Amino acid sequence: MGTHTVFQSALRYAGIPVGKAILALDPNSISGLLMIGMASAMRGDYPLAEKSLARLLELDPDTIHGRLWLSRIAVGTGRVADAKQWASEAASLDPHNKLVQDQMAECDVVASQFVTLQFCEQTAAAAPRPSSVRFGLGVALMGMGRTSDAIWILEQVVEQDPVYMPAIQELLKIYTSSDDPQNVIRMAKMAVEVASEPSTLVDLAFALISSGRQDEAEACLSTATALGPHNPIEMAQLGFINQVLGRIEEATCYFKASTEARPKQGMSYYWLSQSRKMTEEDRPRIDKMRAVLADPTLHASARESLTYALGKSLEDLGDYESAMRYFEEGNRLSYKSKFGMKPYDIREDAAFLDGLEKLMSKEPLMQHEICSNISPTPIFIVGMIRSGTTLMEQILSSHPKVGAAGEQSFWAIHREDIRGDSALDLDQLKSLCEEYCEILKGFGD
Numbered sequence: 001m002g003t004h005t006v007f008q009s010a011l012r013y014a015g016i017p018v019g020k021a022i023l024a025l026d027p028n029s030i031s032g033l034l035m036i037g038m039a040s041a042m043r044g045d046y047p048l049a050e051k052s053l054a055r056l057l058e059l060d061p062d063t064i065h066g067r068l069w070l071s072r073i074a075v076g077t078g079r080v081a082d083a084k085q086w087a088s089e090a091a092s093l094d095p096h097n098k099l100v101q102d103q104m105a106e107c108d109v110v111a112s113q114f115v116t117l118q119f120c121e122q123t124a125a126a127a128p129r130p131s132s133v134r135f136g137l138g139v140a141l142m143g144m145g146r147t148s149d150a151i152w153i154l155e156q157v158v159e160q161d162p163v164y165m166p167a168i169q170e171l172l173k174i175y176t177s178s179d180d181p182q183n184v185i186r187m188a189k190m191a192v193e194v195a196s197e198p199s200t201l202v203d204l205a206f207a208l209i210s211s212g213r214q215d216e217a218e219a220c221l222s223t224a225t226a227l228g229p230h231n232p233i234e235m236a237q238l239g240f241i242n243q244v245l246g247r248i249e250e251a252t253c254y255f256k257a258s259t260e261a262r263p264k265q266g267m268s269y270y271w272l273s274q275s276r277k278m279t280e281e282d283r284p285r286i287d288k289m290r291a292v293l294a295d296p297t298l299h300a301s302a303r304e305s306l307t308y309a310l311g312k313s314l315e316d317l318g319d320y321e322s323a324m325r326y327f328e329e330g331n332r333l334s335y336k337s338k339f340g341m342k343p344y345d346i347r348e349d350a351a352f353l354d355g356l357e358k359l360m361s362k363e364p365l366m367q368h369e370i371c372s373n374i375s376p377t378p379i380f381i382v383g384m385i386r387s388g389t390t391l392m393e394q395i396l397s398s399h400p401k402v403g404a405a406g407e408q409s410f411w412a413i414h415r416e417d418i419r420g421d422s423a424l425d426l427d428q429l430k431s432l433c434e435e436y437c438e439i440l441k442g443f444g445d
Helices: 005-025 030-042 044-059 063-078 081-091 100-111 118-124 131-143 147-162 163-177 181-194 200-211 214-227 232-244 250-260 267-275 278-292 300-316 320-339 346-359 362-367 389-397 428-442
Strands: none
Touching: 005 030, 030 044, 030 063, 044 063, 044 428, 063 081, 063 100, 063 131, 081 100, 081 131, 100 300, 118 131, 118 214, 131 147, 131 163, 147 181, 147 267, 163 181, 163 362, 200 232, 214 232, 232 250, 232 267, 267 300, 346 362
């Protein structure tokens, strides 16, 4: 391992605690802030990195390294214009600096790589680029809806740089959203190998539980608990995983600790409200939630979680009118976060349901029999909401040869491929059936 690689590895693991120790002695230490900014960026904690580097710029407006790292972070998050701006500012301070020149070149490469996959392939065939550049390209391709291209690029990044956490986390997110349990577990294990800490162990535990491997998940949880949560987010994550495993008392303790450490949030309040029925003894907590919700600076996602938590809590207490107001506000915020200001168009859903009805009628089903799949893998549980389908799944999956797959989003993701008209691509439908069965096999190891 080269000297530069050793330094990077040491900084990735020890940079944050060392930087914090320096800042404890001198809150305005330039080196402490830069060390935290660099280490956080390497570990994919971009909010902490940007916060530290922004403070660094306040104390040292002429810093080149602060601007270079802000540029790299912008590249890593797909913000090419911001990356170019930070690099240009660094160049104006020291135009002959080799690091600055390299960063300017990287920004130009990333901007051009966003255009076509062909250029991306040419880049991959050439001498390997820095991980941050290729990661930025992968993120940009995801933003363009080119998921398979993004996966291809990001998989190359983790193959060449197995400790590059941003790419691992991005792939973990992609595979989770596409219901690919085997790859989710693979990425979660890679994350644990890079940094064995509560957050990564909880991600792995979630992945293992989703694949019916509860014993392994329990082992991950035990390790995460032994390490101890370091921040309110990790407390909330440990609370949720305990809740999933039925350890309600432990979950409640973690949720309460998370809200005490960071009152201005929504996640832990929501999960706490879902863990049990609220009683009159919980009135002080409800008042606290209302006070947090009244803060105009509260983040939108936290506001959404908090309104649902208040709705559930007040429903438990029998105040149905107030509960419905919070539920309606939560639904409004949820819709806004997913669809922006686009008004709901019932005609779109009506057209889709009409097409689905045509596809699922007897004649089309007989016509498309060629697409049928005789795999014995799927077990479909069908029923109305709150009718016991989840309980049925839990009972069946207790058998060693049955795995619980939950509510899969596979067909929702491929919604546009399901059409009840003559344009239905039979080959594509057959391929989707085979892909779906392969995904399900990953839950029944």
